[in-house]
Amino acid sequence: MSKMVVALGGNALGKSPEEQLQLVKNTAASLIGLVRDDHQVVISHGNGPQVGQINLGMNYAAEHGKTAAFPFPECGAMSQGYIGYHLQQSLQNELAKRNMDKNVVTTITQIEVDQDDTAFQKPTKPVGDFYSKEQAAQIEAEKGYTFVEDAGRGYRQVVASPLPKSIIEINSIKTLVEHGDLVIAGGGGGVPVIKTETGLKGVPAVIDKDRSSALLADNIDADKLIILTAVDYVYVNYNKPEQKVLKQLSVEEAQKYMDDGQFAAGSMLPKVQACLSFVKGHPEREAIITSLNGLDDALKGNLGTVIHG
Ligand SMILES: Nc1ncnc2c1ncn2[C@@H]1O[C@H](COP(=O)(O)OP(=O)(O)O)[C@@H](O)[C@H]1O
Ligand SMILES: NC(=O)OP(=O)(O)O
Numbered sequence: 001m002s003k004m005v006v007a008l009g010g011n012a013l014g015k016s017p018e019e020q021l022q023l024v025k026n027t028a029a030s031l032i033g034l035v036r037d038d039h040q041v042v043i044s045h046g047n048g049p050q051v052g053q054i055n056l057g058m059n060y061a062a063e064h065g066k067t068a069a070f071p072f073p074e075c076g077a078m079s080q081g082y083i084g085y086h087l088q089q090s091l092q093n094e095l096a097k098r099n100m101d102k103n104v105v106t107t108i109t110q111i112e113v114d115q116d117d118t119a120f121q122k123p124t125k126p127v128g129d130f131y132s133k134e135q136a137a138q139i140e141a142e143k144g145y146t147f148v149e150d151a152g153r154g155y156r157q158v159v160a161s162p163l164p165k166s167i168i169e170i171n172s173i174k175t176l177v178e179h180g181d182l183v184i185a186g187g188g189g190g191v192p193v194i195k196t197e198t199g200l201k202g203v204p205a206v207i208d209k210d211r212s213s214a215l216l217a218d219n220i221d222a223d224k225l226i227i228l229t230a231v232d233y234v235y236v237n238y239n240k241p242e243q244k245v246l247k248q249l250s251v252e253e254a255q256k257y258m259d260d261g262q263f264a265a266g267s268m269l270p271k272v273q274a275c276l277s278f279v280k281g282h283p284e285r286e287a288i289i290t291s292l293n294g295l296d297d298a299l300k301g302n303l304g305t306v307i308h309g
Helices: 017-035 048-063 072-097 133-143 170-179 209-219 251-259 268-279 292-299
Strands: 005-007 040-045 104-106 110-112 125-131 146-149 153-159 182-184 191-196 199-202 226-227 234-236 244-245 287-292 306-309
Touching: 005 209, 017 292, 040 072, 040 125, 040 170, 040 209, 048 072, 048 125, 048 153, 048 199, 048 234, 072 104, 072 153, 072 182, 072 191, 110 199, 110 287, 125 133, 133 146, 133 153, 146 234, 170 182, 170 209, 209 226, 209 268, 226 268, 226 292, 234 268, 251 268, 268 287, 287 292
Parallel strands: 005 040, 005 226, 040 182, 104 182, 110 191, 226 287
Antiparallel strands: 125 153, 146 153, 191 199, 234 244, 287 306
Protein backbone atom coordinates (compact mmCIF):
# COMPACT_ATOMS: atom_id res chain seq x y z
CA MET A 1 0.00 0.00 0.00
CA SER A 2 1.27 3.46 -0.89
CA LYS A 3 0.32 6.83 0.47
CA MET A 4 0.30 9.20 -2.47
CA VAL A 5 -0.54 12.74 -3.47
CA VAL A 6 -1.88 12.92 -7.01
CA ALA A 7 -1.73 16.45 -8.46
CA LEU A 8 -3.89 17.24 -11.50
CA GLY A 9 -2.67 20.03 -13.78
CA GLY A 10 -4.91 23.03 -14.38
CA ASN A 11 -4.10 23.12 -18.10
CA ALA A 12 -4.80 19.39 -18.32
CA LEU A 13 -8.33 20.03 -17.00
CA GLY A 14 -9.57 21.63 -20.22
CA LYS A 15 -10.98 25.04 -21.05
CA SER A 16 -14.65 24.86 -20.09
CA PRO A 17 -16.87 23.25 -17.43
CA GLU A 18 -18.00 20.62 -19.97
CA GLU A 19 -14.45 19.72 -20.97
CA GLN A 20 -13.28 19.70 -17.36
CA LEU A 21 -16.09 17.42 -16.20
CA GLN A 22 -15.32 14.92 -18.97
CA LEU A 23 -11.58 14.91 -18.24
CA VAL A 24 -12.17 14.64 -14.50
CA LYS A 25 -14.57 11.71 -15.05
CA ASN A 26 -11.85 9.76 -16.88
CA THR A 27 -9.28 10.47 -14.18
CA ALA A 28 -11.76 9.68 -11.37
CA ALA A 29 -12.04 6.09 -12.63
CA SER A 30 -8.25 5.63 -12.31
CA LEU A 31 -8.17 7.33 -8.90
CA ILE A 32 -10.88 5.05 -7.55
CA GLY A 33 -8.92 2.11 -8.99
CA LEU A 34 -6.05 3.17 -6.73
CA VAL A 35 -8.36 3.40 -3.72
CA ARG A 36 -9.75 -0.06 -4.50
CA ASP A 37 -6.17 -1.35 -4.55
CA ASP A 38 -5.88 -0.04 -0.97
CA HIS A 39 -3.70 2.98 -1.68
CA GLN A 40 -4.23 6.09 0.42
CA VAL A 41 -4.80 8.88 -2.08
CA VAL A 42 -4.91 12.65 -1.53
CA ILE A 43 -5.79 14.69 -4.59
CA SER A 44 -4.59 18.19 -5.37
CA HIS A 45 -5.12 20.20 -8.53
CA GLY A 46 -4.02 23.28 -10.43
CA ASN A 47 -6.17 26.27 -11.32
CA GLY A 48 -4.06 28.40 -13.69
CA PRO A 49 -6.59 28.57 -16.54
CA GLN A 50 -9.63 28.49 -14.24
CA VAL A 51 -8.57 31.18 -11.75
CA GLY A 52 -7.68 33.45 -14.69
CA GLN A 53 -11.07 32.83 -16.32
CA ILE A 54 -12.92 33.50 -13.07
CA ASN A 55 -10.92 36.69 -12.42
CA LEU A 56 -11.44 37.90 -16.00
CA GLY A 57 -15.18 37.26 -15.84
CA MET A 58 -15.59 38.94 -12.46
CA ASN A 59 -13.45 41.92 -13.52
CA TYR A 60 -15.48 42.30 -16.72
CA ALA A 61 -18.73 42.30 -14.73
CA ALA A 62 -17.22 44.78 -12.24
CA GLU A 63 -16.06 47.10 -15.04
CA HIS A 64 -19.64 47.08 -16.36
CA GLY A 65 -21.06 47.95 -12.94
CA LYS A 66 -22.69 44.51 -12.53
CA THR A 67 -20.80 43.29 -9.47
CA ALA A 68 -18.07 44.21 -7.01
CA ALA A 69 -14.47 43.42 -8.01
CA PHE A 70 -13.23 39.99 -6.89
CA PRO A 71 -9.49 39.84 -6.08
CA PHE A 72 -7.27 36.83 -6.75
CA PRO A 73 -7.55 35.12 -3.30
CA GLU A 74 -11.36 35.06 -3.64
CA CYS A 75 -11.07 33.83 -7.24
CA GLY A 76 -8.62 31.14 -6.05
CA ALA A 77 -11.13 30.00 -3.42
CA MET A 78 -13.87 29.91 -6.12
CA SER A 79 -11.62 27.78 -8.33
CA GLN A 80 -11.11 25.32 -5.45
CA GLY A 81 -14.89 25.04 -5.14
CA TYR A 82 -15.49 24.73 -8.89
CA ILE A 83 -12.83 22.09 -9.56
CA GLY A 84 -13.39 20.36 -6.20
CA TYR A 85 -17.09 20.04 -7.05
CA HIS A 86 -16.36 18.26 -10.36
CA LEU A 87 -13.77 16.00 -8.75
CA GLN A 88 -15.93 15.21 -5.74
CA GLN A 89 -18.96 14.35 -7.86
CA SER A 90 -16.99 12.25 -10.35
CA LEU A 91 -15.25 10.33 -7.56
CA GLN A 92 -18.58 9.74 -5.77
CA ASN A 93 -20.14 8.46 -9.01
CA GLU A 94 -17.22 6.07 -9.57
CA LEU A 95 -17.47 4.80 -5.98
CA ALA A 96 -21.23 4.24 -6.40
CA LYS A 97 -20.66 2.28 -9.65
CA ARG A 98 -18.43 -0.14 -7.74
CA ASN A 99 -20.61 -0.25 -4.61
CA MET A 100 -17.75 1.21 -2.59
CA ASP A 101 -18.48 3.16 0.56
CA LYS A 102 -16.15 6.10 1.18
CA ASN A 103 -16.49 9.77 2.10
CA VAL A 104 -15.15 12.24 -0.46
CA VAL A 105 -14.44 15.78 0.69
CA THR A 106 -12.88 18.95 -0.70
CA THR A 107 -11.12 21.11 1.86
CA ILE A 108 -10.85 24.80 1.12
CA THR A 109 -7.12 25.12 1.75
CA GLN A 110 -5.23 28.27 2.68
CA ILE A 111 -1.46 28.20 2.36
CA GLU A 112 0.82 30.58 4.18
CA VAL A 113 3.30 32.58 2.11
CA ASP A 114 5.94 35.12 3.14
CA GLN A 115 4.77 38.69 2.57
CA ASP A 116 8.40 39.62 1.79
CA ASP A 117 8.73 36.87 -0.83
CA THR A 118 10.53 38.49 -3.79
CA ALA A 119 8.01 36.74 -6.07
CA PHE A 120 5.60 39.62 -5.32
CA GLN A 121 7.95 41.93 -7.27
CA LYS A 122 8.14 39.72 -10.38
CA PRO A 123 5.04 37.93 -11.70
CA THR A 124 5.87 34.48 -13.15
CA LYS A 125 2.74 32.30 -12.83
CA PRO A 126 0.75 31.97 -16.08
CA VAL A 127 -3.02 32.14 -15.59
CA GLY A 128 -6.09 32.26 -17.82
CA ASP A 129 -6.37 31.56 -21.51
CA PHE A 130 -3.70 31.73 -24.23
CA TYR A 131 -3.52 34.81 -26.50
CA SER A 132 -1.62 35.78 -29.64
CA LYS A 133 1.32 38.19 -29.23
CA GLU A 134 -0.79 41.06 -30.66
CA GLN A 135 -3.79 40.36 -28.40
CA ALA A 136 -1.49 40.15 -25.36
CA ALA A 137 0.15 43.49 -26.22
CA GLN A 138 -3.28 45.10 -26.56
CA ILE A 139 -4.50 43.80 -23.17
CA GLU A 140 -1.19 44.80 -21.54
CA ALA A 141 -1.65 48.35 -22.85
CA GLU A 142 -5.33 48.53 -21.83
CA LYS A 143 -5.22 46.89 -18.41
CA GLY A 144 -1.57 47.00 -17.32
CA TYR A 145 -1.38 43.20 -16.93
CA THR A 146 1.92 41.40 -17.62
CA PHE A 147 2.00 38.70 -20.31
CA VAL A 148 4.70 36.13 -21.16
CA GLU A 149 5.06 33.43 -23.78
CA ASP A 150 4.14 30.07 -22.19
CA ALA A 151 6.09 27.00 -23.39
CA GLY A 152 5.37 27.57 -27.11
CA ARG A 153 1.59 27.63 -26.56
CA GLY A 154 0.88 31.37 -26.79
CA TYR A 155 0.88 34.36 -24.45
CA ARG A 156 -0.66 34.33 -20.98
CA GLN A 157 -1.13 36.78 -18.15
CA VAL A 158 1.34 36.17 -15.31
CA VAL A 159 0.78 36.89 -11.62
CA ALA A 160 2.97 36.69 -8.52
CA SER A 161 3.66 33.16 -7.31
CA PRO A 162 5.23 33.10 -3.82
CA LEU A 163 6.59 29.89 -2.31
CA PRO A 164 4.23 27.90 -0.05
CA LYS A 165 5.43 27.88 3.59
CA SER A 166 2.79 26.03 5.58
CA ILE A 167 -0.66 24.54 5.05
CA ILE A 168 -3.16 26.16 7.42
CA GLU A 169 -5.65 23.26 7.34
CA ILE A 170 -3.02 20.49 7.52
CA ASN A 171 -4.36 19.00 10.78
CA SER A 172 -7.87 18.67 9.34
CA ILE A 173 -6.43 17.13 6.17
CA LYS A 174 -4.41 14.59 8.20
CA THR A 175 -7.45 13.72 10.34
CA LEU A 176 -9.59 13.11 7.25
CA VAL A 177 -6.88 11.00 5.59
CA GLU A 178 -6.36 8.95 8.76
CA HIS A 179 -10.13 8.43 8.92
CA GLY A 180 -9.94 6.90 5.45
CA ASP A 181 -11.71 9.70 3.60
CA LEU A 182 -10.78 10.60 0.04
CA VAL A 183 -9.53 14.16 0.36
CA ILE A 184 -9.12 16.88 -2.26
CA ALA A 185 -6.81 19.54 -0.81
CA GLY A 186 -4.43 22.32 -1.78
CA GLY A 187 -6.45 23.13 -4.90
CA GLY A 188 -4.89 25.80 -7.10
CA GLY A 189 -1.79 25.65 -4.92
CA GLY A 190 -3.93 26.80 -1.97
CA VAL A 191 -5.35 30.27 -1.35
CA PRO A 192 -2.25 32.35 -0.52
CA VAL A 193 -2.46 33.99 2.91
CA ILE A 194 -0.06 35.87 5.17
CA LYS A 195 -0.09 35.89 8.97
CA THR A 196 -0.72 39.40 10.32
CA GLU A 197 -1.22 40.79 13.84
CA THR A 198 -4.95 40.64 13.22
CA GLY A 199 -4.93 37.14 11.75
CA LEU A 200 -4.75 35.46 8.36
CA LYS A 201 -5.15 37.67 5.29
CA GLY A 202 -5.43 36.66 1.61
CA VAL A 203 -2.88 38.11 -0.81
CA PRO A 204 -3.20 38.55 -4.59
CA ALA A 205 -1.11 35.73 -6.02
CA VAL A 206 -1.40 32.17 -7.31
CA ILE A 207 0.85 29.59 -5.66
CA ASP A 208 2.30 26.92 -7.90
CA LYS A 209 0.27 23.78 -7.18
CA ASP A 210 3.23 21.48 -7.86
CA ARG A 211 5.19 23.15 -5.05
CA SER A 212 2.15 23.04 -2.71
CA SER A 213 1.54 19.39 -3.62
CA ALA A 214 5.15 18.55 -2.72
CA LEU A 215 4.69 20.32 0.63
CA LEU A 216 1.41 18.47 1.21
CA ALA A 217 3.02 15.13 0.29
CA ASP A 218 5.88 15.84 2.69
CA ASN A 219 3.51 16.94 5.50
CA ILE A 220 1.46 13.75 5.30
CA ASP A 221 4.63 11.69 4.79
CA ALA A 222 3.49 10.25 1.48
CA ASP A 223 5.78 7.90 -0.38
CA LYS A 224 4.68 8.97 -3.87
CA LEU A 225 4.02 12.33 -5.51
CA ILE A 226 2.33 11.94 -8.90
CA ILE A 227 2.01 15.01 -11.08
CA LEU A 228 -0.49 14.60 -13.92
CA THR A 229 -0.30 17.09 -16.76
CA ALA A 230 -0.77 17.24 -20.54
CA VAL A 231 2.39 15.31 -21.56
CA ASP A 232 3.31 11.64 -20.99
CA TYR A 233 6.94 12.40 -20.09
CA VAL A 234 9.41 15.14 -19.31
CA TYR A 235 11.71 15.71 -22.29
CA VAL A 236 15.01 17.36 -23.01
CA ASN A 237 15.05 19.64 -26.07
CA TYR A 238 11.26 19.73 -25.74
CA ASN A 239 9.44 20.51 -29.00
CA LYS A 240 12.70 20.51 -30.96
CA PRO A 241 13.74 17.96 -33.64
CA GLU A 242 16.32 16.48 -31.21
CA GLN A 243 13.68 16.01 -28.43
CA LYS A 244 14.56 13.10 -26.11
CA VAL A 245 12.33 11.38 -23.59
CA LEU A 246 13.38 11.11 -19.94
CA LYS A 247 12.05 7.93 -18.32
CA GLN A 248 14.18 7.83 -15.15
CA LEU A 249 15.80 10.83 -13.51
CA SER A 250 18.12 10.98 -10.52
CA VAL A 251 18.31 14.14 -8.43
CA GLU A 252 21.73 14.90 -9.95
CA GLU A 253 20.53 14.43 -13.55
CA ALA A 254 17.45 16.57 -12.95
CA GLN A 255 19.62 19.30 -11.41
CA LYS A 256 21.98 19.23 -14.41
CA TYR A 257 19.10 19.53 -16.91
CA MET A 258 17.62 22.37 -14.86
CA ASP A 259 20.97 24.20 -14.90
CA ASP A 260 21.00 23.72 -18.72
CA GLY A 261 17.57 25.45 -18.91
CA GLN A 262 15.80 22.33 -20.27
CA PHE A 263 12.53 22.89 -18.39
CA ALA A 264 10.36 25.91 -19.13
CA ALA A 265 9.75 28.35 -16.26
CA GLY A 266 6.10 28.49 -15.20
CA SER A 267 5.32 25.04 -16.66
CA MET A 268 7.74 22.08 -16.46
CA LEU A 269 10.41 23.67 -14.28
CA PRO A 270 8.23 23.97 -11.12
CA LYS A 271 7.10 20.35 -11.59
CA VAL A 272 10.66 19.05 -11.67
CA GLN A 273 11.64 21.34 -8.77
CA ALA A 274 8.64 20.11 -6.75
CA CYS A 275 9.59 16.47 -7.39
CA LEU A 276 13.18 17.15 -6.36
CA SER A 277 12.14 18.86 -3.12
CA PHE A 278 9.95 15.83 -2.32
CA VAL A 279 12.48 13.06 -3.04
CA LYS A 280 15.79 14.76 -2.10
CA GLY A 281 17.28 12.99 0.92
CA HIS A 282 14.45 10.41 0.90
CA PRO A 283 15.53 7.33 -1.09
CA GLU A 284 12.25 5.63 -0.14
CA ARG A 285 10.22 8.28 -1.99
CA GLU A 286 9.38 8.47 -5.69
CA ALA A 287 7.89 11.21 -7.87
CA ILE A 288 6.26 10.65 -11.27
CA ILE A 289 5.34 13.18 -13.95
CA THR A 290 2.95 11.90 -16.63
CA SER A 291 -0.31 12.66 -18.43
CA LEU A 292 -3.81 12.83 -16.95
CA ASN A 293 -4.80 9.71 -18.89
CA GLY A 294 -1.53 7.95 -18.09
CA LEU A 295 -2.01 7.31 -14.37
CA ASP A 296 -2.77 3.58 -14.66
CA ASP A 297 0.14 2.91 -17.02
CA ALA A 298 2.49 5.03 -14.94
CA LEU A 299 1.74 3.02 -11.81
CA LYS A 300 2.50 -0.18 -13.72
CA GLY A 301 5.87 1.36 -14.64
CA ASN A 302 4.95 1.66 -18.33
CA LEU A 303 4.71 5.45 -18.68
CA GLY A 304 5.94 8.68 -17.17
CA THR A 305 9.16 10.21 -15.93
CA VAL A 306 10.15 8.74 -12.58
CA ILE A 307 12.34 10.82 -10.27
CA HIS A 308 14.11 8.97 -7.45
CA GLY A 309 15.55 10.27 -4.20
N1 LIG B 1 10.96 19.84 -20.99
C1 LIG B 1 9.65 19.69 -21.08
N2 LIG B 1 9.12 18.44 -21.16
C2 LIG B 1 7.77 18.26 -21.25
N3 LIG B 1 6.88 19.30 -21.27
C3 LIG B 1 7.35 20.56 -21.19
C4 LIG B 1 8.75 20.81 -21.10
N4 LIG B 1 8.94 22.16 -21.03
C5 LIG B 1 7.71 22.71 -21.07
N5 LIG B 1 6.76 21.77 -21.18
C6 LIG B 1 5.32 22.09 -21.22
O1 LIG B 1 4.88 22.06 -19.88
C7 LIG B 1 3.49 21.69 -19.89
C8 LIG B 1 3.05 21.33 -18.49
O2 LIG B 1 2.99 22.52 -17.72
P1 LIG B 1 1.59 23.24 -17.44
O3 LIG B 1 0.73 23.27 -18.66
O4 LIG B 1 1.89 24.52 -16.77
O5 LIG B 1 1.03 22.20 -16.42
P2 LIG B 1 -0.36 21.95 -15.72
O6 LIG B 1 -0.88 20.69 -16.36
O7 LIG B 1 0.05 21.75 -14.28
O8 LIG B 1 -1.24 23.15 -15.91
C9 LIG B 1 3.45 20.59 -20.91
O9 LIG B 1 2.15 20.36 -21.41
C10 LIG B 1 4.40 21.14 -21.99
O10 LIG B 1 3.68 21.90 -22.92
N1 LIG C 1 -1.93 26.92 -9.36
C1 LIG C 1 -1.32 26.18 -10.34
O1 LIG C 1 -0.15 25.83 -10.25
O2 LIG C 1 -2.09 25.89 -11.44
P1 LIG C 1 -1.66 25.10 -12.77
O3 LIG C 1 -1.36 23.70 -12.39
O4 LIG C 1 -2.86 25.22 -13.63
O5 LIG C 1 -0.46 25.81 -13.37
